[in-house]
Amino acid sequence: MSLQLQMLGTGSAFAKKYFNNNALLGDGSFTLLIDCGITAPLALHQLGKTFNDLDAVLITHIHGDHVGGLEELAFKMKYAYRRKMKLFIAEALRDVLWEHTLKGGLSQPGEITCLEDAFDVHTLQPGVPCRLSEQIELELIPNRHIPGKDSFSLYINGRIFYSADMTFDPGLLDKLVRERGCDTILHEVQLEGPGEVHTTLSELLSLPEPVQRMIRLMHYADNKDGFVGKTGEMTFLEQGHLYTL
Ligand SMILES: Nc1ccn([C@@H]2O[C@@H]3COP(=O)(O)O[C@H]3[C@H]2O)c(=O)n1
Ligand SMILES: [Zn+2]
């Protein structure tokens, strides 16, 4: 069964040419939003969509380009569409998301006093596959992004790896390809500079060519066009384009 992917944005955190790196993943009857950053509401609008077109949202980690649009999502769902959005999130992130990201704006005495008042919360455990819909099964994989902060990549339907934000982990990619049947890798890329909290292009270019051929690059800076043709066997995901995975 194939899935449909449409990147709301493919930009790095502070990109201005591209929206935040947030993704729509669909199976024909279910649409998941992977991360909901500051620009997600506008990006959706420019695609002619609304939050009401979504069935669920999943959060990979707590950075503004991945959660900054959740307040608008929650308020729109509550006051415009009169329903709660299903929220998939790692158990380790749920309290952080409420106490340190959403509580200030979303809380309303007597109406919204916890995450569950704003979302239909489904917590996930890393390493335990969870069936999100008839055709989407997804597993959280803990990754290394910011020291001391929880962050997760996704492994979807036993074949698609979605990096979210992470530093280079060639051992993980090798294991997924060799032992778990991975054939598609959607991977963030920092095009230049040392990889302190992200994966650099030069690190990804060190991977074997067969693995590179599985990689589509995302979460990139505004100067991406200058790197077209310089990414080995890897190609860039384009914002707003429709892909079948
Ligand atoms: N130690 C850190 C922490 C953060 N950052 C920058 O802040 C951004 C937050 O969103 P991101 O997409 O994870 O990218 C991070 C870095 O640009 C960084 O460069 N170094
Ligand atoms: Zn990011």
Ligand SMILES: [Zn+2]
């Ligand atoms: Zn991040």
